[in-house]
Amino acid sequence: MKRYLFTPGPVPVPEEILLEMAKPIIHHRTAEFENIFAEAREGLKYVFQTREEVFILASSGTGGMEGAVANTLSSGDKALVVNGGKFGERWMKICQAFGVEVHEIKVEWGNAVDPQQIEEVLKKDSSIRAVLVQASETSTGVMHPVKDIAEITRQRDDVLLIVDGITAVGVFPIPFDEWGIDVLVGGSQKAFMLPPGLAFVAMSQKAWKFNEKSNLPKFYFDFKRYLKDAKNNTTPWTPAVTLIIGLAAVLRRFKEEGLEKIYTRHARLAHGTREGLKAIGLELFAKNSPSPALTAAFAPSGINAGAIISRLRERFGMTLAGGQDQAKGKIFRISHMGFIDRADIIAVISAIECVLKDLGYDFEFGAGTKRASEILGTE
Ligand SMILES: Cc1ncc(COP(=O)(O)O)c(C=O)c1O
Incomplete structure (x- = not known):
């Protein structure tokens, strides 16, 4: 059958991409791989609509979410989490695992958050350092109003907007620079039509300011190391070579389609x-x-x-x-x-x-x- x-x-992978990934493995510290990496880097900036670097992590989407928290916040910080489904819950669990205090906005499953509610909480509690939300909450099939939320957070120098865009990036418009999002996470096994195994993360300049002060433990997902290495078309650790070859091919397709x-x-x-x-x-x-x-x-x-x-x-x-x-x-x-x-x-x-x-x-x-x-x- x-x-x-x-x-x-995961989603289906086009045959032409599978065939790209079936080619013999190459070493990552070579000019050949660096060219492929450069293409993937540029392609990701195009899809994320940003001038910032977009990091390619060898992990599923959750690794990108963990990195987003670990690289920006500090122990004892307070974060406002929109919890309207399983993935909102995941933001809470990650924050809690890192000792970040959670202020939860519970949204009934099947509904989108009202941005007004976020504005009100931020007005009342000036100790909140970040708003965490899903652009698309996959457990309920709901899209949260990221653009409206970004209008609230971008007016505040001391509050970041951290967005799980794992089922949003490459599906519907979520222009990182234009909207003023601070951290945006994507994943390979969604609109990127690749197998699971890659997470993508973009960080704004405001997020990098937070990064300077962030004291949460980080090693594998230390984005400062990724930033330094991305400029040389490489990653701090062995990259997922095969998936990145597939990614470059997918991004070529994306550019052709627009x-x-x-x-x-x-x-x-x-x-x-x-x-x-x-x-x-x-x-x-x-x-x-x-x-x-x-x-x-x-x-x-x-x-x-x-x-x-x-x-x-x-x-x-x-x-x-x-x-x-x-x-x-x-x-x-x-x-x-x-x-x-x-x-x-x-x-x-x-x-x-x-x-x-x-x-x-x-x-x-x-x-x-x-x-x-x-x-x-x-x-
Ligand atoms: C919105 C959303 N966030 C996070 C995740 C978690 O990603 P992963 O399962 O790739 O770690 C998923 C994937 O199912 C998702 O759809």
């Missing part, structure tokens, strides 16, 4: 997915501001989302993600990041309809596929 990967990370088209492609696939699901009476998990990276939808009442997911895998070779924690069994999540195209989305909506019919859901069979095709089937 042909297999389809619709999880919001950021605007990349964003439009994701927005269109997201729209087609959402409308297709709504046409068969399904409700989206995101109450407002759905992320263009993925669509999370409730299973119909009386049907466990796990049953939908397992049948899709058994009958159609399609892997989707379920819900986590409080959303477990209630929702399923479809990624439209990276190497997913219109035909994939039409196929998954159609397969969902087949499976829902089997499971006894009463709906107009074919309505979802029709709607998705109407949206996605034309040029």
Whole structure:
């Protein structure tokens, strides 16, 4: 059976990129690798829309998040964390592990944070040194208003905006320099359509000022070392050579397509997915501001989302993600990041309809596929 990967990370990798990565391994302290690294460096600046360096870490996204905290904050600092899902929770856990005090803004799952709330907390508590948020909260399929939050933090010299953009960078606009974000993290296994294993991090000049005072322990993720070495097209430690070769190839593709088209492609696939699901009476998990990276939808009442997911895998070779924690069994999540195209989305909506019919859901069979095709089937 042909297999389809619709999880919001890892995502499918295009064949041409797999073939690049299948070439014999080269040594990293060579001119050949340095040229590839230089291309990847420039390409990342293009995607992050920044003049700053974007570091390439040999870790999954969480390593980038850990580095973001460890390189900017100090023990006893207070951080305001937007917690609207599993990854908001991860920010809290990382801060706590490093002895950073957390002021939590709890956001009900499925909702985006109200920036006004952030402004109010910052006004009341001048000891807060950073705001940490997800641009796209993958556990709920919600996009938080980073641009509006940046307008609040950029007015304050003593507050950083640290953004987990792991399912945002390369999906929708999140211009680092223009918006005034201070730390932005990306990950390879999302819009970059690579295997897991790389994290990307950009730091603003304001963040570097914090770095001078930061006393949290750091070694492997010491960004000062990455900054020094990036200028020589290398990394402090053995880089993930194969993945960086793949990254350079992906970034070449990105430049050919152009950021605007990349964003439009994701927005269109997201729209087609959402409308297709709504046409068969399904409700989206995101109450407002759905992320263009993925669509999370409730299973119909009386049907466990796990049953939908397992049948899709058994009958159609399609892997989707379920819900986590409080959303477990209630929702399923479809990624439209990276190497997913219109035909994939039409196929998954159609397969969902087949499976829902089997499971006894009463709906107009074919309505979802029709709607998705109407949206996605034309040029
Ligand atoms: C928004 C978000 N943040 C953080 C992570 C964690 O990244 P990783 O699992 O690559 O460490 C993920 C990946 O699932 C994510 O989607």
